[in-house]
Amino acid sequence: MCTHVASMTRQSSSSSTSQMKQPIARAIGVQLAPAQLLSCLLSLWQRPWAQGNNGAERVSDAGPGGVVGGADDERQALLMPPPFPVLCIAASENLLNQKYLFGLCWCSLALLESDFSSTAPPYEDGYHHQQHAEAQHSDAAIPFLGHGEEANSGFYPQRGMSTSPNPYQQSHNAASPGPLSVSDSMNDGMTRYSLQDTGAAIFPGGQDPNMGLHRRSGISTPASETPSDAWQQRNAPASGLRRYATRKIKLVQGSVLSVDYPVPSAIQNAIQREYRESEEGFPEEFSHLRYTAATCDPDEFTLRNGYNLRPAMYNRHTELLIAITYYNEDKVLTARTLHGVMQNIRDIVNLKKSEFWNKGGPAWQKIVCTLVFDGIDPCDKNTLDMLATVGIYQDGIMKRSVDGRETVAHIFEYTTQLSVTSNQQLIRPQGNESTNLPPVQMIFCLKQKNSKKINSHRWLFNGFSRILNPEVVILIDAGTKPGKKSLLALWESFYNDKNLGGSCGEIHAMLGKGWKNLMNPLVAAQNFEYKISNILDKPLESAFGYVSVLPGAFSAYRYRAIMGRPLEQYFHGDHTLSKQLGKKGIEGMNIFKKNMFLAEDRILCFELVAKAGFKWHLTYVKASKGETDVPEGAAEFISQRRRWLNGSFAASLYAMMHFGRIYKSGHNIIRLFFLHIQMTYNFAGLVMTWFSLASFWLTTSVIMDLVGTPSDANKDKGWPFGNDASPIVNNFLKYGYVFFLMLQFILALGNRPKGSRLAYTLSFIYFSIVQCYILVLSFYLVKNAFTGGTLDFDMSKGIGAFLKSFFSSSGAGIVLIALVSTYGIYFIASFLYMDPWHMFTSSWAYFGGMTCSINILMVYAFCNWHDVSWGTKGSDKSEALPEAKTAKDDGKSNFIEEVDKPQADIDSQFEATVKRALAPFENPEEGDEKSMDDSYKAFRTNLVLLWIFSNLLVVLCITATGIDRFCLTNTSTTRTANYFSAILWTTAGLSIFRFIGSLWFLGKSGILCCVSRR
Known part of the structure; x- marks a missing residue:
């Protein structure tokens, strides 16, 4: 009989609540006797009450009664029926008369009924929201999430906690579970939460944190599954019995799917009360996550086509x-960047005391943070858990396509005050302290x-920026951590210079705790x-006004400066625009231009400075610092520099070949003059x-011969191994030099760095020796010049005699100048900065x-000139996402039917997400990369x-003795010395030229620092 009632309920799932009450009441009141009702009720009690979309059991065995949080959790009323012993006692004492039994059965069936279908009045934005029975959203069902001084320890607070209304309570008549427990309080005033604290709160009584984890998330995941497999299961279309209510969502302009989803209670109530209850605010900004399935090209992501973003919807100036920008970085690198x-x-x-940020509304409303992930397939799924935290x-809300149109980008919008650090600690605000993180508008x-x-x-500039119209856009790669007030320093450079088109900060290597990473050469x-580079090169280029490359890992542009031709030329490298x-x-x-777009940021810099009719210039901001991780192995280092060297070489030639376009810009005559000097220097x-x-080989040979080979004329002794051994050792080193140089060509033409780690490591060691x-030998040569009588210090012969001895064929004076002008300038400039x-x-x-x-990196780069791949590949993970198919209502408007999860289920799944996000990081094993493309090897061969x-040819012309009669000089020794x-x-x-430019920049920066505005 119970099965009959349950089947009736399933068959009626598409009907409204009012339509279902009469059949169910008739079934209870007419067809069932009291004994049958009791039997049916007991059978209903035994059914798996809490099932996810795939039918997996949701409740945990961790707490009493199978409910997360223990017996004190008031959500038991929603998840479990009355305990079986209570029913037995009630039946034995004849407390369940027929009328009372009817009512009890009706409550149980009403709870079943709410799992399938119900209706509610439409929202103001046009779509219908079919919510659950009111009993599931009562204050007694879900306890309130405390905040600040009201927060209780543990993920959920205890009973009897006093509450006050908030925007979410008023709109949903519900409150929600409490915050994560406090782990420790750091000296920056922010409160951190660790996995251990979270686990202790979710699993009271010291139970195993892993127990029931996947059941709570709605997915039964074996321990052997990878994070990618688990993610696919969590986002797979629902199958089996549908237990959630649904709502009708009207498509914007009949084609754009944009939906608001409630966020977990622990997230929405972590927002400070002053923001949640602000009269000028928007309640859904903190209570709902906005999801948009963009089925268009970035150029078509416009207001006219029905797309919009929350900051623009709220009429905020960005x-x-x-x-x-992100490719496949792990959650540690991503959290490091996002938290910074x-x-x-x-x-x-x-x-x-800001002249700008404190006027015209709160400062946080003028700032938008955008994360752009390059594909579902390569991204780390643990990083998605961190973002969900x-x-x-949110898992399970993305749509693979909308009415047959494939989704190009999944866009999520939310304003949050939560953050996760690189060591997996959760940060939330406490009270009204100034160290709290402000609300951040996230896209x-x-x-x-x-x-x-x-x-x-292109999504950033042609999609989002066209709608938001920002003044300044800052680009950061995932893994780069901006230093304190670094973004402010970048923005101030634009605020104080109306002609500044782009700027960059100082990027330095991540050295680890106690600078332990410096032990790696x-x-x-x-x-x-x-x-x-940040002390000599960038200041020199900044003094001229043209920084050849603003690194995409940490740079900023004025949006209206790069609009037009700079972005058009820049986006010629986009593969999606190739057709x-x-x-x-x-x-x-051709292969040359393809290599040029490996360093696309250099193209954008040149196009910006050469923009017709404008006088935009670029600068370097010393006060802005960004920390990034660098390759620690030889193979990874070589692969990275291959793209950098080939791209920069091609882009430099591009800038020189198109230098004439500078004359069409709006730069004054002084700026043009210095740009000519800079181009000559480049x-x-x-x-x-x-x-x-050739220069490195000749320098090595010359210095070895000068010091190691004895000269009969000057009676010099071979050093450091004596007259007999020194030439032998030097010749051995020369032969080894040539051997390892030839080996580099063989390795570069036929092997990958990861497949020849040992050979490349030995090459690094030998060339370093x-x-x-x-x-x-160079320092000995200089020392011997001062002590061995090579230099003539007798000033009675005149200054000419000293200069003649200083610049004699021994080369000691010239070596001294080269050493001082190189290493000496390094020391002086570093101390000045x-x-x-x-x-x-x-x-x-x-x-x-x-x-x-030169001998390893440049050889490998030029030998792989044909390889212009970035590892582009398709996405198989997107096949796991469900599709959204439209239907037409009575008003002939397109809508889709969307599952509407209860807040309790959202909170329960969030617990599992937090545990995955805050779990200790484990380095995954690296797989092999795909093989190189063979299409441009002929051009590569000709270039090499x-x-x-x-x-x-240079080496032969300088050192060969057979061509003496064809040269102006008679001996190869003289030619070698001259070269x-x-x-x-x-x-x-x-x-010296770099040093002068560095001094100019240092003085200019000091003056501007005194007169700049904020």
Whole structure:
């Protein structure tokens, strides 16, 4: 009989509540006798009450009665029937008369009925919301989530807790479970929550935190499943018996799906009361997550086509748009970046004497943070759990397609005050402390397919920015942590210079606790490289007004400055536009232009400075700092530099070939003059780079011969191994140098770095040993010049005699100038910028590995010139998402039917999400990358042959004795000395030029710091 009633309920699931009351009442009052009713009630008690979409049991065995949180959790009234012993006692004492039994059965069947179908008045935005029975949303059903001083320890508070109404209570007549328990309070005033604290609150009595975890999430996940598999199950379309109510959602303009979903109670009530109950605010901003399934190209994401974003809907002016681009970084790197951004937003909001941020509304409403994930397939699913913990993502709501139109991007919007640190600690506000994180308007764009970083920027600039119209857009790569007030410093550079089009901050390597990462020579060398670039190169280019590259990992642009041609040229590298652009698209480009778009940020910088009719310039902001992780292994380091070197080489040639467009810009004559000087400097650097292979070999040979081979004329002794052994050792090192150099070409043309780790590691070690040996010989050569009588200090012969001896063929004076102008300038400039520590901790690795940058990195880059892949691939994970199919109502409007989960289920699934997000991080094993593309190997071969032939020709012309009669000089020794002198003088000249530019920038920055506004 119970089965009959249950089947009647399922058959009536599509009807309304009013339509179902009469059949059920008739079934209870007419067809069932009291004994049958009791039997039916007992059978109903035994059914699996709490089932997810796939029929898996939802309740946990962790607490008494199978309810998460224990017997004191008042949500038992929703999840479980009365205990079986109570029914037995009631029956035995004849307390269940026929009338009372009818009522009890009716309550049980009404609870069943609410699991299937009900209706409610439509929302103001046009779609119908079919909610559950009122009993499920009463204050007694779900306890209130305390906040601040009212918060109780534990995930859910105890009974009898006093409550006060909030916007969510007023609109839903419900309150919700309490916050996570406090773990510790750090010196920055923010309260942190760890997995252990959360687990102790969710599982009282010290029970196993893993017990029932997957059942609570609605998915039964075996321990052997990967996070990706579990994610697919959580987002798979519902199957089996449908237990949730549904609602009708009207599509915007008949085609755009945009839905508000309630966020877990612990998230919405973590928002400070002053924001939740603000009269000028929007309650759904903190209580609901807005999801939009974008089925269009980024260029078509417009108001005209029915798409919109919350900040624009609320008529807020967006001054600063912060964009975090993501590919496949883990949750630690993503949390590091996101938490750093939220801390920087707090620095801006807490400004007391600002001339701008404190006017025209709260500062936090002028800032929007956007996360753009490049595809479902490559993204780390644990990162999605971390985002769900702070409220900007939910499982199970994404749609693979809308009425047959494939979804291109899944867009989530929510304003949150929660954050997760890189060591998996949850941050929430406490009281009204100034250290609390302010509300942050979040836009999370999860692209359905992997389509490269340029496409992510197209969503940012052509999609979101067109609607929000920000003044400044800051670009940050996932994994880069902005320093304190770094984003404010970037924004201030635009606020104080109306002609500034772009800026960048200082990027430095992540050194670890106690700088332990500097024990790795590769990390130390990269740290030194970053520091010297930020002390000499970036200030020099900033002094001219054209920074050749604003790194996409940490840079900012004025949005109206890059609109038009700069963005048009920049987006020619987007693969999704290849068919539309034809020959101008990435698929129609030659191999040179394709390599150019490996360094697309350099193209954007040049196009911005050369923009016709404008005088935009670029600058470097020393006060803005960003910390990023760097490769720690040889294979990863080589692969990274391959893209950097090839892209920068091609982009530099592009800028030189199109330099004439500068004359169409609005720059004044002084700026144009200095831009010409800078272009000359860049050309000289490019020539030096091209012939660096020959230069390093000749420098190594010359210094070995000068010191190690004894000279009969000057009666010098071979050093350091004596007259007999020194030449032998030097020749052995030379042969080894040539052998390992040839090995680099063989490895680069036929092997991947990850497949030849040992060979590349040995190559790094050998070239570093040779470079250190050359440095020792160089210092000995200088020392011997001052003590061995090589230099003539007798001033009675005149200054000419001293200069003649100083610049003699021995080369000691020139070597001294080169050493001082290089290493000496490094020390002086570092101390002037009050940042000298890298000279003592990292210089040894950089100086020892200088040869490797040419003999290993550049050889591999040029030998793989044909490889322009970024690892683009399709998305198989999106197939797990459900589809949204439309229907027409009586008014002929398109709508879809959407599952409407009760708040209790949302909160229960959130518990499992928090535990996954705050779980300790484990490094996954790296898989093999796909093989290289073979289509451009012919061009690669010609380029490498030209490079080798030109460098070999230089070496032969300088050292070969057979061509003496064809040269102006008679001996190869003289030519070698002259070439060696030219190399050293050029190196010294370029270093001094960089130093002068660095001094100019330092003085200019000091003056501007005194007069800048905030």
